Amino acid sequence: MTGNPSAGPPPGTAVTVDQAVAIAAQRHLARDLDGAETIYRQVLQARPNHPEALHLLGMVESVRGNKVRAAELVGRSLALAPDNPQALNNYGTVLKGLERYDEAVASYRRALALQPDFVEVLCNMGNALSAARRIDEAIDAYRRAIALKPGHYAAYISLGVLYRDEGFPEQAIETFDRAHALRPDDLVGRFDRALALLVAGDYARGWDEYELRWDQDHLKPHRKEFPQPLWRGQDLRDKFILVHGEQGFGDTLQFVRYVPLLARQGARVILAVQPELDRLMGTLEGVHHLHPSGAVVPPFHCHLPLLSLPRLFGTRVETVPRNVPYLSAEPERVARWAERLGPKKGLRVGLVWAGVPTFKADAKRSPKLEPLMPLLEVPGAEFYGLQMGAGRKCLEGRAM
Secondary structure (H helix, E strand, C coil), X not given: CECCCCCCCCCCCECXXXXXXXXXXXXXXXXXXXXXXXXXXXXXXXXXXXXHHHHHHHHHHHHCCCHHHHHHHHHHHHHHCCCCHHHHHHHHHHHHHCCCHHHHHHHHHHHHHHCCCCHHHHHHHHHHHHHCCCHHHHHHHHHHHHHHCCCCHHHHHHHHHHHHHCCCHHHHHHHHHHHHHHCCCCHHHHHHHHHHHHHCCCHHHHHHHHHHHHHCCCCHHHCCCCCCCECCCCCCCCCEEXXXXXXXXXXXXXXHHHHHHHHHCCCEXXXXXXXXXXXXXXXXXXXXXXXXXXXXXXXXXXXXXHHHHXXXXXXXXXXXXXXXXXXXXXXXXXHHHHHHHCCCCCEEEEECCCCCCCCCCHHHHCCCCHHHHHHHHCCCEEEEECCCHHHHHHHCCCCC
């Protein structure tokens, strides 16, 4: 193979196929995906069965989100060179992205059989096992990674997140503390620890640390900037405060319970949340002005993201506002639905079984319809499917 696939060799210098792949891999590491892909494809034109070119081209496709094509390319590479631990590791990661968890774990195990001290494989295998709900095996994989490399930060973070999400917040906090000792300036790990503190009921520290959410890449787009100052607890009598929603519907529905507390301090609350919730929020006590989406915000003196309210009110488990229900349906809609549904035959229960599928942890929070089906046998109750969006397709062919 001749040419100038990198800035290294002079023009016209002959380059072997393996050298070309090495040059492409350097570009790949430098995030020059277009340049790397061009060389990988040139290599494969000359040598269609070059294992490493197939493997690395597959990883380019993976980065670009083409998981099926990536799995095909890396699978072809492994058929030609089955004893490549790095390719087996990457293949497992691609398979995990396709939710083919058992196959992913099998690929990781093959990599470990070839290279038992491959710590990254153990961490990746833990992630796949966690996604497959094989929790004990996942914990074991992370612990093995830490035993091999006690300073492996990612293993501590992954183990801590697993503990937290599985309802073991004390173990999670201890694990995050160890991670913090390794990288005290890492804000992602500190935010994970904040969530564990909240789960454990340690609101004194948890709400303070939760303010680190704005340093998280997935939450930065939700941050709103205004020339007016943030409210930090100063006197609100006769002041207008803009309270703005920041994350999902569930967060808004849970935390608007704090709005009446602001009104009781004399504040005139301008509430800006998701437009889909506007009618429901119209029933909330203490709202001076409900700000419709897209409209010009009326003048205000200060503002605050909704989920900062618990911290500023010094919330502890025993002081969470419990004036429920704080939201209610509009009377005219209640009357309309009562007429539509007819006389009650028992307790009416609405079922929702899926969240937004694009949420990264949706599999952990969306039970789907099947596990709820035994509820339909409860005597003296009427059940209604209230699911909207993609999750509603589960109802096709079912009577409810």
